[in-house]
Amino acid sequence: MSVTPSIASLQDFSPDSRVWVYQSDRPLGADESVRIGQSLDVFCRQWTAHNQQLKAAAEVVEGRYIILMVDETRAGASGCSIDKSVHFLEELGRAAGADFFERMRFGWLDEHGTLHTADRSGLSEAHKTCVIGEDTLMVNTMVQNKRDLQENWLLPWSRSWHKRMV
DSSP, rough: OOOOOOGGTTSSSTTOOOOEEEEOOOOOHHHHHOOOOOOOHHHHHHHHEEEEEEEEEEETTTTTTEEEEETTSSOOHHHHHHHHHHHHHHHHHHHHTTTBOSSSSEEOOOOOOOOEEHHHHHOOOOOOOSSSOTEEEEETTTBBHHHHHHHHHHHEEGSSGGGGOO
């Protein structure tokens, strides 16, 4: 697996396609990631808004993040359809024994490209002890669309929103 989402499989999605990033409260094993990815594929093929099929895709990244994308050039995601995705992810998380709505865990890559995560106090400690420096690549879970995902998924600490958390 790669820390960078495999955007190549989404080449026919508009750059303005909406993106949601969900983070697991624990690392998912390889088999779990495959099963969750398969469930996400089924969900995306059946996901509708106002009885219109949504052009959607999802991916498990590094056994920690779920990226959900909708290309709204054909049909837009409505409040009800977004609620469907949230309920689906809640149920998927319950079945896996994981919480995909973890918002206070932060990810970064070390100099070898290995993903590390920590809670807020761990992030502060990593920064204070220089484990995280100005050039450390941080995982930007706040991306909003495909273009943002492609360009800003990994941001150096010096340019990331994570600095506000320490």
